[in-house]
Amino acid sequence: MENFPVVDMKNLNNEERGATMEKIKDACENWGFFEVVNHGISIELMDSVERLTKEHYKRCMEERFKEMVASKGLECAESEINDLDWESTFFLRHLPVSNISEIPDLADDYRKVMKDFAVELEKLAELVLELVCENLGLEKGYLKKVFYGSKGPNFGTKVSNYPPCPKPELIKGLRAHTDAGGIILLFQDHKVSGLQLFKDGHWIDVPPMRHSIVVNLGDQLEVITNGKYKSVMHRVITQTDGNRMSIASFYNPGNDAVIAPAEALVKEDESSKVYPKFVFDDYMKLYAGLKFQAKEPRFEAMKAIDGPIATV
Incomplete structure (x- = not known):
């Protein structure tokens, strides 16, 4: 846990920039995850997001969750x-179009705070994409352009609560998977842990840190970097006490964005292209049914889809 990469973003603007970029590079190559502090999102905004998310769960979702648990008999699970x-x-x-105003049960102040938070997270996601481009030697704006498609990127947030679980050895909070998309930004509970990533044959805790944002790389960045960076298997384990809040925002390619290894990262020999070329939406349709399985067969399946890709 003490080795988990934590990046202080303020050092990108001083004499520590070189070392900070190197830390990001190492995290992308060897972890698939890192945690950022001093990321530019105000502490006041983050505190409001946390407070209102927890209030919303108590008011609107806790009873529904208890009913689901009871209806499935989960508390009596024996295997x-x-x-x-x-x-x-x-x-x-x-993005491309917000649906926040349509979600039922959200208090007006919660709606506003989540809109404000999304604006800040979008900026941070695009900054991370730029830093990744710089480390990979790709032209400025390359990843943002690839993600854009014809209508701009897909950007959305999954708001989760992981309530106390009586049988953590039998029920996962979230089963092991890699994320399908691009850059994932996670604002997680700083008191209740649970997120783990798989590295070197072991499950490693992603340390909860107050006011930090956890960054992880999705399958699309593995493809675009031709495997130089990898998406990493991760999961959430349940706890017997404490309700863990998790707000994961996904900055993904647009539906019609064409994803393929970046030419600049592939040697002139075409055989060094390890990953397929595909339309993002086609990958997502495949992923929907295979989320909790290994990613490699998904990539192989996309290779098998033959024929030219229409580009805009």
């Missing part, structure tokens, strides 16, 4: 549950 997660969630879409 491992492999087909569902111990989580209470709802989704917000920000």
